[in-house]
Amino acid sequence: MSAVPRDVLVAQAVFDLAARPDGFDVLELMHDLTTHTVRLVGVRSAGVTILDHDGRVDYLTASDEDCRRLEEDQVELDEGPCVDSTRNGSLLSPVNLHRAGLGSQRWPRFTPRALAAGYSSVASVPLRVSESAVGAVNLLHAGPRRLTGVDLQLVQVLADTAGTRLHQRRTLIARNDVIAQLETALSSRIVIEQAKGILASRLGTDVQDAFVRLRAHARSRQQNLTDLARMVVRGQIPADLDRTH
Template sequence: MPATLREVRIAEAVRDLVHRTADFDPLELLHDLTEHTTALLPVAGAGVTVLDDLGQVEYATASDERCRQLEDDQIELGEGPCLDATRDGTAVPTAVLTGPAALRWPRFARRAQRAGITVVAALPLRTPALTAGALNLMSDQDAETLPDGFDLRIAQALADAAASCFGHRHDLHDQAVLIEQLTTALDSRLVIEQAKGVLSERLRISLDDAFHRLRAHARARRRKLTDLATDVAHGTVPDELSHS
């Protein structure tokens, strides 16, 4: 049976998420997860929420600013698919926000619809030790192009591949190692948000464009995204970023 192009890309995405160096950047891994998800599935955006060292759900990263804002909204409102998937450790299947989901998450559903999002789903980000967070999927398309059961299985496989890197070269049952890596991701998120703001203001570009420039520059020079973002946040902006 010949493989399709999509099947090859799925296999390559899993390989990319699993094969990381020992000193990998946890936040960059999570963003790669959202990037692969949006490239392979019929969704408009994807985001990741994780548990902090106090067991609270926190936004980690997202494929774009709209998705990032809706992740923050869920945490602010205390309701939404990513919170349910993180807290329960189970998948939240595809839910149309004008249907029963509007009763399940009424305030979040209203905000999502105002942002143009009509459908959501969430998959747990899990290790053998515990559920570390959730991968949130968002769609702005009609019912005929919504993620189906097979799409959600692909998304769960991608989330599992990413989660397998946490505790790299350690026992995956070591909860302390996992929490330390998630804390690193959350700390990195703050400096990357600062760097996006600096670039956005200086170059008069959108926050999404600012992040894409940071990512492209870091990859081209094989630098950790967090290290580059730290320099930019402190005012050291490479000249190349102005001409990307």
């Protein structure tokens, strides 16, 4: 049986998530997970939320700024599909936010914000490490096509691949150690967001484009993304990232 192009893309995505060198950037792994999810499943946005040692939900990364804002809203409101899925550690089947007010009944404050941002349905799969859920991969969909069970199975495979790589980082580690790594990645997220803002202001572009430039620069030089972001925040912007030079 010959492989079809999508099969090849799926295989490439799984390999990309699994084949990380020791010392890889956890936040970059999670962002790549959202990027592959959007490309392969056809959702508009994807994000990752985690549960810290104190049982609090926080967002870790998002595929785009609209998704990031909605994840922040849910954390602030303590309401929404990302919050529910992260706490429950279980699959959230697609919920149509328009249908008979279902979304409004479950998430009365989140749903109007999601609809205003152009999203029509939501779903989540657990982010698992050694069979234990440590967070959730959240799907925000727009458009007429419905998310299917096969779509969710594919996202679960991607999430499990990333979770396995976290578990195997350098050596097999305990679940609490993985959560500690993810909490460290939260600090990296803050630095990267600061760097995105600085670059966007300096280059006269939006923050999404600034992030694309930042990440491309890091990858082309095999540099840790968080380390590059710290340089930018300190004002040490590489010349080829800075149009003013």
